[in-house]
Amino acid sequence: MSKIMSAPTLHHFSSLFTLFIVLLHHSNADVGTASRYSPPYLPSGCYGTEATQFPSSNLFAAAGDGIWDNGAACGRQYLVRCISAEQPRTCIPDQSIQIKIVDYAATAVSPASAGGTTMVLSDKAFGTIANMSATLINIELQQV
Template sequence: MSPTTILHCFSSFFFLFVILPHHSNADVGTSARYSPPYLPSGCYGTEASQFPSTNLFAAAGDGIWDNGAACGRQYRVRCISAEEPRTCIPDQSIQIKIVDYAASAVSPPSTAGTTMVLSDKAFGTIANASASMINIEFQQ
């Protein structure tokens, strides 16, 4: 092999495996926020112990509700964009627990039809709390 051929092969390898973005198992969706009261919830009724001590929890939208199978699932969530610039808190991700179904939550979400509706605390941890909807990346 000529030095030019070797260099070309190395360059191709470098580009394909180092420069191209790595594959991610995360999904992309939207999120709204909701405020108290949070009880009763669609997953655990009036049981107050359903909420994590961090208050980082959410109600599942139709896309992840899965006829109630989403109850108790935990997701890593981060804000990736919003209509208003600088809404997302950079490099901030949270772990939330699904405790409710957005369509039947006691408190209405700030925007209907989103992938998940985050508690006020969860939403404010990854985005400007004045926003009504954000685009998120999430992974179970």
């Protein structure tokens, strides 16, 4: 004999199914930290003195140890957004950028505003997603 699900049972099943789908959905984004650096940017750890290495947008970065990958990070592109900082209202809301890795933070010609970060953003990149008065921000990054 067939049994029809009652409304409460169907609602319970539907809620569990929805929760299951939400838990299965995952993001490919990581979180990390970013600081900034200023010119001079050459020579870089990826492309030496080649000025054509920089995107015309000037949205680029030096990779920290966590993403450097023995130089394999050179040329990688990341979507980056500021998610928080020590000072309130540092992040520019709803602002994401795509950056290119052109250098290694540990050997960059210019010093970073804070050491040990996931990436060191060019002044232009940093200022596009955060207030320039900050030295360190928390970021969400996703390789593209």
